[in-house]
Amino acid sequence: MQTTFAIATLGPGLYEFTHEVTGWLAGQGDGLLTLLVRHTSCSLLIQENADPDVRRDLDGFFSRLVPDADDPSMGWLRHTLEGPDDMPAHIKAALLPISLSIPVRAGRPMLGTCVRRH
Numbered sequence: 001m002q003t004t005f006a007i008a009t010l011g012p013g014l015y016e017f018t019h020e021v022t023g024w025l026a027g028q029g030d031g032l033l034t035l036l037v038r039h040t041s042c043s044l045l046i047q048e049n050a051d052p053d054v055r056r057d058l059d060g061f062f063s064r065l066v067p068d069a070d071d072p073s074m075g076w077l078r079h080t081l082e083g084p085d086d087m088p089a090h091i092k093a094a095l096l097p098i099s100l101s102i103p104v105r106a107g108r109p110m111l112g113t114c115v116r117r118h
Helices: 018-025 052-065 086-095
Strands: 031-036 099-105
Touching: 018 031
Parallel strands: none
Antiparallel strands: 031 099
16 A cells, blocks of 8 residues: 655755654554655654654754755855755755654554653
């Protein structure tokens, strides 16, 4: 079974699309969900979404790790014709996965939460 998700974006950043995926999975049973992004300057990441500071901190980290091409530290870049965010997006996509495999039980992704035992 396959489907395509179209995720609207407004430039660089982290975009959550958990609800779209879980909505499609509902009632599907058990199996393995494979997510693949086909855009060459995009990647996938599973992270906590309970605290919005996690997304903000990750976004800040990636922006410091790979600044926009117009940042003086990125003067070595050659591919700049598609805007200052394009080549940095390609670099981030080279560092992060473009596909994820997620176990599914009873139509729900087995992402869960971590429970610490003392």
